[in-house]
Amino acid sequence: MxxxxxxxxxxxxxxxxIIQTGIVVAIISQLAFSGVMAFFIVFSFLLFSYVRTKSxxxxxxxxxxxxxxxxxxxxxxxLTGFPWCDIGYSQVxxxxxxxxxxxLGIYGVSWISLSVIGFLFVVxxxxxxxxxxxxxxxxxxxxxxxxxxxxALIGYSLNNKQYTEPYGRQIKVALxxxxxxxxxxxxxxxxxxxxxxxxxxxxxxKADLIILPETAFPIFESNLPAYYLNDITALARENGAxxxxxxxxxxxxxxxxxxxxxxxxxxxxxxxxxxxxVPFGEFTPLASIWGGLYRLFGLPMVGFSAGxxxxxxxxxxxxxxxxxxxxENGFANELVNRAxxxxxxxxxxxxxWFGNTHAKDEHLQLSQARALENxxxxxxxxNTGSSAIIKPNGEIQSRLPDYESxxxxxxxxxxxxxxxxxHYTNYPIICGVLLLLILAAISRMITFYRRS
Numbered sequence: 001m002x003x004x005x006x007x008x009x010x011x012x013x014x015x016x017x018i019i020q021t022g023i024v025v026a027i028i029s030q031l032a033f034s035g036v037m038a039f040f041i042v043f044s045f046l047l048f049s050y051v052r053t054k055s056x057x058x059x060x061x062x063x064x065x066x067x068x069x070x071x072x073x074x075x076x077x078x079l080t081g082f083p084w085c086d087i088g089y090s091q092v093x094x095x096x097x098x099x100x101x102x103x104l105g106i107y108g109v110s111w112i113s114l115s116v117i118g119f120l121f122v123v124x125x126x127x128x129x130x131x132x133x134x135x136x137x138x139x140x141x142x143x144x145x146x147x148x149x150x151x152a153l154i155g156y157s158l159n160n161k162q163y164t165e166p167y168g169r170q171i172k173v174a175l176x177x178x179x180x181x182x183x184x185x186x187x188x189x190x191x192x193x194x195x196x197x198x199x200x201x202x203x204x205x206k207a208d209l210i211i212l213p214e215t216a217f218p219i220f221e222s223n224l225p226a227y228y229l230n231d232i233t234a235l236a237r238e239n240g241a242x243x244x245x246x247x248x249x250x251x252x253x254x255x256x257x258x259x260x261x262x263x264x265x266x267x268x269x270x271x272x273x274x275x276x277x278v279p280f281g282e283f284t285p286l287a288s289i290w291g292g293l294y295r296l297f298g299l300p301m302v303g304f305s306a307g308x309x310x311x312x313x314x315x316x317x318x319x320x321x322x323x324x325x326x327x328e329n330g331f332a333n334e335l336v337n338r339a340x341x342x343x344x345x346x347x348x349x350x351x352x353w354f355g356n357t358h359a360k361d362e363h364l365q366l367s368q369a370r371a372l373e374n375x376x377x378x379x380x381x382x383n384t385g386s387s388a389i390i391k392p393n394g395e396i397q398s399r400l401p402d403y404e405s406x407x408x409x410x411x412x413x414x415x416x417x418x419x420x421x422x423h424y425t426n427y428p429i430i431c432g433v434l435l436l437l438i439l440a441a442i443s444r445m446i447t448f449y450r451r452s
Contacts, residue, residue, distance in 0.1 A: 003041065004034040007085045010357035018182055018353050037075065037082065044071035051440040054447070056125070057140040060118030061147065063440050066433040069111045073430055076331070080279050083330045084362060087113050092368040092394050096151075099158025101372035101394070102419035106332050108429040109369075112151060119148045164375040164392065164417030167343045171317040172411055173389070174207035174241070175381040178216060179405035182352050185218060185383075195228060202243070203235045205407055208317035210241045211381040214259060214325055214350040217247035221262070221269070233264050242316050246325070246348045246381075248304075249273060256305035261323040261348050263314050270314065273307025274325040276334060313342040319414040321346050321379075329366045329380075332373055333425050339374035340422045343414030346379040351386075360386045360402060368394045373421045377412040 011033055016026035048067040052059045068087070076083035088109035091097040100109050122144060178197065184190050195217070202210060217224065236243040242265040249260035249271050258273035259282070277283045282304040313322040322342035324335060329347045339345055347367055351360045364386045371378035371390045378390040385402030389410050398410045 001034050001038050004037040004085060005030065007362065008034065010354040010359040013355050013357050014353045017355060040071040040075040044068045051437055051444055053440055053443055055140060057122055057144045060121050061115050061144060062436055064118055065111045065114035066436045068114055069107050069429070070433050072110055073107055073426065081331065086110050089365045089369055092365050092372065095159050096155040098372055098394055099155050099161060101369060102163055102375050102421050104429050105373050105421045105426055106369050107426055111429060111433065116148065116151065119144055162375070163419040164415040167414040167416040168318050170411040170413045171208040171319055172409065173379060174205045174210045175379065175387045175408040176201050176210065176212050177382060177387045177400050177406050177408065179384050179403060199232050199235065201407060202232050205241065206239045207241045207409055210236055210243050211346065211348065211379065212245045213381045213383040214246040214348040215248065216245055216383070220248055220250060229264050236265065251305060251307060258305050258307050259325055261325060263316065272311050272323040274328060275307045275309055276328045276331055277304055277306050278327060313338065319343045323348065325349065329370055332370060335370055336374065336422045336425055339376055340418055343376070343416055344379065344412060345370060345374065345376045348381045350383040352384045356403060364388060373419065375419050376415055379412065
């Protein structure tokens with residue numbers, strides 16, 4: 001409960017201060033969500049208690065990391081999944097481990113991180129044997145030291161290994177961070193003022209590509225003032241730029257709508273519609289059951305629909321750009337196909353719902369991990385922060401200050417090629433984890449029957 005509450009306290013902030021459900025509802029919701037997430041840690045510890053062996057080194061270097069990562073993996077897809085807070089995200093700037101991202105992905109880095117932690121735990125637990133007046137180092141401890149050194153040496157050698165190569169020319173991108181607060185964004189009396197602000201910024205921005213964040217325009221295209229889109233597209237074109245805007249889009253004849261990134265520079269305004277929706281935030285699972293609870297607590301019902309899974313990347317400024325929206329950047333296995341078919345990745349988000357909490361920093365770490373796994377530039381355009389351009393090695397090339405309006409203008413380089421992670425996704429690490437756990441369980445059963 002503490003693990004998740006400490007990292008996801010912004011759920012309480014959003015409910016209490018932004019949606020204004022009241023402190024009781026916000027606390028109950030925070031604890032309920034943390035409790036559901038904590039179940040996966042409970043699962044990992046129960047599994048570990050069953051399959052652990054007699055060897056301390058094997059238990060903490062191999063078995064416990066496997067149990068924990070299996071829990072992380074399950075948490076990433078059960079009940080639509082919530083992959084935030086994985087251990088591996090803490091290592092996006094660690095040069096000894098970043099080289100593992102394009103090979104093993106986030107779960108592989110989580111496993112290696114926990115294995116290193118397990119080694120340090122063994123050293124602390126058996127410090128008298130290792131550091132006492134008469135050291136008695138066992139064979140298992142010697143092998144553990146060699147294993148730890150190999151992990152570090154291999155990680156260091158992988159740090160700058162390239163699986164992709166530059167494609168085409170560098171392009172100049174501009175990310176507009178409007179810094180429009182929630183009250184202003186949805187106030188119809190101030191809406192035209194916001195449109196005017198965006199038009200003025202676009203008029204003076206010179207770039208190959210201009211991107212506005214998620215729901216920069218919180219209404220349908222048909223409800224915008226007449227000729228507005230044509231006017232701002234013409235302004236962008238005068239500066240040599242193509243223009244992508246985050247706004248809701250009707251996706252079928254039935255009137256279903258999705259959060260979308262819309263390329264208004266092309267005829268017909270092609271769009272990417274968000275495919276992985278936030279449960280209870282963008283759609284209500286089992287609405288017939290939860291609807292009554294929503295009405296009881298005065299929560300707004302939500303009804304977004306999901307876009308298709310096989311949406312093609314945009315061709316912008318002679319580069320193929322694969323978009324994702326909001327917390328989609330946390331689902332690594334869902335983005336690898338789009339990334340491998342593109343030369344640049346881009347995310348548009350609006351994190352104003354979470355105020356000045358560290359949700360925006362956690363979100364940025366997700367994007368850094370996706371850049372590392374796919375060895376692609378990752379563009380992140382947000383309303384209030386953190387708007388940033390991330391290099392293929394996960395480093396932040398440039399970033400706007402949070403909660404300030406501005407335009408981030410910088411160059412990015414398209415890349416082609418396939419990383420091992422793009423080719424195999426999570427299969428190697430999950431199969432390896434399951435194999436280790438099966439072997440540990442067999443060993444445990446053999447020991448039990450011998451004692452019997």
